[in-house]
Amino acid sequence: MARPLRERKGTMIRQCHDRDFNVIYTIINNAAHAYKGIIPADRWHEPYMSQDELKEELQAGVTFWGYEEEGELLGVMGIQPVQDVTLIRHAYVRPASQGQGIGGTLLTALHQQTTRPILVGTWADAAWAIRFYEKHGFRTLSPAEKDRLLRRYWSIPERQVETSIVLADSSWPENK
């Protein structure tokens, strides 16, 4: 049984650097296996995110933060300022380290870095991810609003718009 996070030593949340690229790539693709057989089959591919796609995300302004324990990154989460909002992008925790509070710790840390409204998009079928964000105060937006927001703030194919949902933090107005 894993020790509670507060009792663990040698942990920190830190910004990721170029040298972390391969570890970020590995964490994303290992954790993304959770989607296999869950998200629509035409959206699943392996690796889930190629190295080129990851490079494009970094070039587009996604900054990754990591949860490190004794020198090893166990989880990563990206943050991307876009127009008047901040997006949470690519939240992944190593499979063996999930369910121990690492994702929640990262989400809280990123939340504290911005005063702008935060939006996060995920697969409509990823019920565990939706629960995770709802547990942290995010609410799922209506289908019409998520379509509008995904087209405005994300650069994703139309098929991904169809199969995704958007959650917003508590600062997001009811009728924006």
Ligand SMILES: CC(C)(COP(=O)(O)OP(=O)(O)OC[C@H]1O[C@@H](n2cnc3c(N)ncnc32)[C@H](O)[C@@H]1OP(=O)(O)O)[C@@H](O)C(=O)NCCC(=O)NCCS
């Ligand atoms: C979603 C994810 C980032 C959350 O990080 P985490 O460290 O596992 O989450 P925490 O431990 O802080 O929070 C646990 C909550 O997340 C959810 N959860 C998600 N995956 C879980 C898992 N494998 N085991 C237990 N809880 C999980 C549950 O709702 C849980 O709430 P509960 O404690 O009330 O049951 C991580 O589980 C993950 O990488 N999942 C696979 C990829 C994914 O879905 N990414 C989201 C992309 S938007």
